[in-house]
Amino acid sequence: MVLVASEALHGAVVELFVAVGASNGSALLIADHLVEANLRGHDSHGVGVVPLYLRSIKAGGMNLAQSLRLVTEAGGMMIFDAGHGPGQVMGHHAMEAGIGHAQAHGSAIIGLRNSHHLGRIGHWAEQCAAAGLVSIHFVNVVAGPLVAPFGGKKARLGTNPFAVGFPRVGEEPVVVDFATSRLAMGKVRVYRNMGKTLPDDALLTGQGDKTNDPNELFGDPPGVLVAFGEHKGWGLALACELLGAALLGGETQHDASSGPAVINSMLSILVSPERMGTQDAFGHEMSQVLAWVQSENSERPGGVLLPGELEQATRRERLNLGIPVDTATLGQIASAASDAGLKGLAFQSLMGL
Ligand SMILES: NC(=O)c1ccc[n+]([C@@H]2O[C@H](COP(=O)([O-])OP(=O)(O)OC[C@H]3O[C@@H](n4cnc5c(N)ncnc54)[C@H](O)[C@@H]3O)[C@@H](O)[C@H]2O)c1
Structure with a gap:
């Protein structure tokens, strides 16, 4: 290190x-x-x-020169095509457009289709939260299937992430952000690079047997990731595929082919509590709920963590060290x-x- x-x-x-x-x-x-x-x-x-x-x-999978193209604008809805442009750039501009619209009109539905890898989806929830907006993000991944359906052994979908962000006045936002596979693919790469074994029930070999060896995911035949939360996580993975891409006319993972790129499509729903007229009540009720759930901390060192807190603490530490x-x-x-x-x-x- x-x-x-x-x-x-x-x-x-x-x-x-x-x-x-x-x-x-x-x-x-x-x-x-x-x-x-x-x-x-x-x-x-x-x-x-x-x-x-x-x-x-x-390999021509990421198009650095691509700019965001507005395909449809109707009511509070904007659909953008990213033409395999860099996700960090496409995502930023799509969220900026949504933020402007939601601040002016109360809400926005933003479809961002066919972007190159959008990275950490919580990043987009944080961008919206910094502008005072609640946001929900459903994302699909097209890069060759990696995750088996619940009860199955063959890969069918990507690690389709999901994120929700809640802004808080004077405090860091609450950010729920995860892959719908038990482990994100990149996490398996990190385990492999660090020479560590995987937790149980996260990966199957290419033959469908349970394994803790991260190298199996990159083997021939490649290993298969397991969806989190059994049938519930698998259901959310499928919803991410259908909402994040199919609904937007974006590319979906519907066969075993894989190209040189990782393509994400994302459906984002942005809501302004201020324009909804509930900002004070929302802030009050949220702080009541968060205090209540965090009061359950008697046995555990560090107490109950809110979604996003681990990342915020790590950020403070890494900025320092x-x-x-x-x-x-x-x-x-x-x-x-x-x-x-x-x-x-x-x-x-x-x-x-
Ligand atoms: N762009 C893509 O194609 C793609 C695909 C998959 C995942 N991802 C990203 O990968 C990243 C990692 O995903 P992951 O599935 O490994 O995330 P993860 O398993 O680390 O879960 C992270 C979420 O759980 C919360 N959390 C973690 N520990 C907690 C605890 N002890 N108590 C309460 N909450 C806790 C975090 O605050 C965060 O909201 C995410 O940012 C995701 O968006 C991107």
Whole structure:
């Protein structure tokens, strides 16, 4: 493990994406998002995805020059097509449009279809919460199937994430944000890079047997992830596929094919408690509920955590101490940069390349 200051990591990511052709603005949004994921403890969606993005750019899977295209606008609804543009850029602009509309009119339904990887979905809930909005996000993943239906052994859908954000006055938002598989794919990569075994009941081998070995997911045939929460998590995964993509006319995962890119489509619903006229009551009732659920803390060290609190605490700690990045991940970024024909980048000097 190497501890890297967030500013240094951010600078290295900006440098790298500018070197592969991103505009400065796009490179900044990509770096903001990836480093924020690391700061919040989701290393699975932090700078460790850079090799995947570089491979995708090289193979034509991520279109760096793409801008967001408004396809439909009707009432409080806007559907955008991202044309495989960088998710961190497409997501930011789509949320900005939704935030403006919800602040003016009370709510917005934003469809963002066919974006390259949107990263940590909680990021979008945080962007809405910072603007005083409640938001709900249903997302599908098209990158080759990874997750088996409940009771099955063969992969059919992606790790389809779901997020909800609740703003709080003077306090950090409550952010529920998770993959509908027991483990996000990137988490399995993190376990593999750190040489750790997986928890039970998260992965099956390609033959359908239970395994704790993260390498199985990347084997031939590849392993299969298990949906969280049995039939309930599987139901939510399917809802993410249908709401996040099918309803928007976005790409769905409906066969075993996989391309060079990770494509996400996302349905976001943004609501303004202020425009609803319930802001004070909402704030009051929410604080009552949160205090009530957190009062159940007698036996556990640290008490009851609210969704989002772990990430907020990790952020404070990592801003102070630096972000731990394992050397396998740093090596993968440095060599992906070399494969892309880049030389003399901060990541490469860090690894002596
Ligand atoms: N873009 C994509 O294609 C894609 C696909 C899958 C996942 N993801 C992202 O991957 C990230 C990781 O997903 P994950 O499934 O590994 O998340 P996870 O299992 O770490 O769960 C995170 C959620 O659970 C809450 N939480 C964690 N520990 C808690 C505790 N002890 N008490 C109460 N709440 C707790 C967190 O605050 C957060 O809301 C997410 O940000 C998700 O959006 C993205």
